[in-house]
Amino acid sequence: xxxxxxxxxxxxxxxxxxxxxxxxxxxxxxxxxxxxxxxxxxxxxxxxxxxxxxxxxxxxxxxxxxxxxxxxxxxxxxxxxxxxxxxxxxxxxxxxxxxxxxxxxxxxxxxxxxxxxxxxxxxxxxxxxxxxxxxxxxxxxxxxxxxxxxxxxxxxxxxxxxxxxxxxxxxxxxxxxxxxxxxxxxxxxxxxxxxxxxxxxxxxxxxxxxxxxxxxxxxxxxxxxxxxxxxxxxxxxxxxxxxxxxxxxxxxxxxxxx
Amino acid sequence: xxxxxxxxxxxxxxxxxxxxxxxxxxxxxxxxxxxxxxxxxxxxxxxxxxxxxxxxxxxxxxxxxxxxxxxxxxxxxxxxxxxxxxxxxxxxxxx
Numbered sequence: 460x461x462x463x464x465x466x467x468x469x470x471x472x473x474x475x476x477x478x479x480x481x482x483x484x485x486x487x488x489x490x491x492x493x494x495x496x497x498x499x500x501x502x503x504x505x506x507x508x509x510x511x512x513x514x515x516x517x518x519x520x521x522x523x524x525x526x527x528x529x530x531x532x533x534x535x536x537x538x539x540x541x542x543x544x545x546x547x548x549x550x551x552x553x554x555x556x557x558x559x560x561x562x563x564x565x566x567x568x569x570x571x572x573x574x575x576x577x578x579x580x581x582x583x584x585x586x587x588x589x590x591x592x593x594x595x596x597x598x599x600x601x602x603x604x605x606x607x608x609x610x611x612x613x614x615x616x617x618x619x620x621x622x623x624x625x626x627x628x629x630x631x632x633x634x635x636x637x638x639x640x641x642x643x644x645x646x647x648x649x650x651x652x653x654x655x656x657x658x659x660x661x662x663x664x665x666x667x668x669x670x671x672x673x674x675x676x677x678x679x680x681x682x683x684x685x686x687x688x689x690x691x692x693x694x695x696x697x698x699x700x701x702x703x704x705x706x707x708x709x710x711x712x713x714x715x716x717x
Numbered sequence: 718x719x720x721x722x723x724x725x726x727x728x729x730x731x732x733x734x735x736x737x738x739x740x741x742x743x744x745x746x747x748x749x750x751x752x753x754x755x756x757x758x759x760x761x762x763x764x765x766x767x768x769x770x771x772x773x774x775x776x777x778x779x780x781x782x783x784x785x786x787x788x789x790x791x792x793x794x795x796x797x798x799x800x801x802x803x804x805x806x807x808x809x810x811x812x
Contacts, residue, residue: 499723500745500759501744501759504755504762508758508762601757604754608751609751612747612748612751
């Protein structure tokens, strides 16, 4: 007897908050998949640490979404009882871990954005989002530093690590455009100062990313066509598999706790 | 896990209320920057520190355990080097 999915009343602010919560949960879950499998013990703990940071951000954002929605949902229901089409995360964060280079490049692309995003969001007119941003900003800053250092070392390392890092950049590049998109629901929040216009972060993001990639002796692809759809629930085939693992316990044994 | 090409580093942490950096353990990392980050992730996850030093293990010159008789035993029979052979006048109070 599987637990059914919940209904979510997606007002602009609930939707906005869930989108950021889903980014953090899904990327955090991806990092947790490395636990016990990373190339070395030190990096195993570093990836798990970053995953826990993201899980903490997700919890705060889900709790806030539940509070403003006011329909009896909570952080667990949002995480465990929404189907793939109800998830609102970026396509980038659900991409499979692949090899170590793919994981670090994915982290790097996202962290370079999240670092700017959370710092800007500390000035949100929404006090709760501003407070979450103030905490998340320090975490994202470290994620950016850590992933940058690895991108540089992989790119400027051996021919094998260089080739793998370049392949990861080429594979993931088309998922980066979605970070800077905003739809009508978000535009209303941008006008009232609740949200920041992430398109305004693109130039700085590109500079950060280009500087690191150049130092790594790697190359960015040309701009080209960008994927999108995650923000409205149209995901790649990978998210369903991720959720089936993430949700199996609560779906099979509703309300189980230990 | 074997990491034969990755150097070993010794990690020193100064805690919130500590005055000196204390040795807490070691780790493997390719270079000093990554060693510092690894030290942060491995040894300060529970709020243990406010400052970290990492030192290449190869930079440490250690005393030879086989020489501990010559190195340390002579100090054990010199009780007069401890400041316990005089009376502190009451007026001095707590020192």
